Amino acid sequence: MKFPWRADNRLSLLINGEAFFPRVFEAIRAAEREVLIETFILFEDKVGSQLQAELIAAAERGVRVELTVDGYGSADLSSAFVTAMSEVxxxxxxxxxxxxxxxxxxxxxxxxxxxxxVIDDRLAFVGGINFSADHLADFGPEAKQDYAVEVEGPVVHDIRRFVLAMLAPPEQRRRRWRRRGRAKPGSQAADQAGSGPGQAQLVIRDNRRHRIDIEQQYLQAIRGARQRLLIANAYFFPGFRLLREIRRAAQRGVKVELILQGQPDMPIARFSARILYDYLLRGGVSILEYASRPLHGKVALVDDQWATVGSSNLDPLSLSLNLEANLIIRDRAFNRQLFEHLQALASEHCQAISQAQLARWAFWRMPLVFLGFHLLRHFPAWIGWLPAHTPKLALLQPHEQAKAARSAAQRRERQ
Structure with a gap:
């Protein structure tokens, strides 16, 4: 599942739910054959209800619709909500x-x-935006700042292949990928797209053969940075290798800026990141905290071409445990659009962090810094000790379960 670079893609940055949801719903309405969706969170709010309605309408006109949600993030879906979709x-x-x-x-x-x-093998969306109303500004102060990318072109076929493979039974999935050639990082196949515009590569992280693929993409890009490195990431507590390369980039003259949470949805996110501030600031890294609302984005850019948008945070969960997907992009126009947006975000809605601010809590911070860095040096191995199991993909058919329960009840009544 190492996909090669694909050229000649059309890429569009989508900022927040206001841009993302209308485009996705419009694409579903235009679907002729197939709609494939994977999402961590699906809530039964106005966004989730509209998605449900669009998927039902697509299925009723004969479109194949496959919706995958996570058992933790979407644990509260009601039987009635799921039944309305599965019945059609x-x-x-x-x-x-x-x-x-x-x-x-x-x-x-x-x-x-x-x-x-993925829509009809012609259009795809990759990013960090869930199907929930808290990605819309009218949700209030807790509305999330987030990003996705809309893509048309050859890379869509790779995204579709991946999603379909995840729907296959595990043994069939393993056989399918063994039969296919896989491009290796740095190989000629991986770089066959050349230097033209619209290049994109799907990169995934799993708990089998691709545990560090997304992290490796970041490391390679940061090591190659010459002018600028800009990372906006919601949950920032990376491994020591990544942290060290960020600092080294600043020390060799790269302008390095981190946009992190200043008004987090989970206070532990800001607390953890701040343990690292002194190390980064002393190395010449600029740190800005976004304080207008919770930051949920997972985007980055290097120099004037490389960029990434996806679901992966730079924390132990995303880098060592969760199943993630990022799109890596080489396209100057896309890079410029993302850069201009993040620069505006930084200048209008962020507060720069200084060494003087850190000095206010320097004494009691030192033990946490020591423990935090020790954790960062070893967390991939330690995280691997957490409960391991083979997660399963279950097809939800509550309407059939309800029918079975009614039949059993009727039998009991007859008896």
Missing amino acids: GVRVHMFDPQPRLLGMRTNLFRRMHRKLV
Whole structure:
């Protein structure tokens, strides 16, 4: 599942739900053969209800519809919500469904965190935006700042192949990928797209053969940076190798800026990131905290061409446990669009962090810094000790379960 670079793609940056949802719903309405969706979160709010309506309408006109949600992120979907779709032919899959323990979700680790949409093998969406109303500004102060990319072109075929492969039974999936040639990073096949515009590559992270693929893409890009490196990431607590390369880039004269959470949806995210601030600031890295609302983005750019948009945060969950998907992009026009947006975000909505600010809590911070760096040096191995299992993909058919329950009840009444 190492996909090669593909050239001649048309790429469009989508900022927040206001841009993302209308384009996705429009694409579903235009679908003629197939709609494939993977999402971490699907809520039964106004966004989830509209997605449900669009998928039902597509299925009713004969379109194949496959919807995959995560068993942790979408654990509260009601039977009625799912039944309305499955009764008209929408196949609803749940990744790693697990029973609750004392009302608590138990499948915290190794989650399906990807956000992918594929329409008719011609159009795809990749990013970090879930199907929930908290990605819209009218949600209020907790509305998330986030990104996705819409793509048309050869890379869409790779995204479709990947999503379909994930729907296949595990043994069939393994046989299918063994039969296919796989391009290796740095090989001629991986770089066959050359230097033209519209290049894109799908990169995934799993818990088998592709544990560090997304991290390796970041490392390679950062090591090659010459003018600028700009990362906007919601949950920033990377491994030590990545942290060190970010600092080294600044020390060799690259303008390095990090846009991190200043108003987090989870306070632990800001607390963890701030443990690293002194190390980065002393190395010449500029740190800005986005304080207008929670930052949920996972985007980055290097110099004037390389960029990435996807689902992967730079934290232990995304880098060592979750199933993720990023699109790596080599396209100057896309890079410029993303850069101009992030620069505006930084100048209008972010607060720069200085060494003087850190000095206010320097004394009690030192033990946390020591422990934090020790964790960063070893967390991939330690995280691997967490409960391991083979997550399953379950096809949800609550309407059939309801019918079976009614039949059983009728039999009991007759008896």
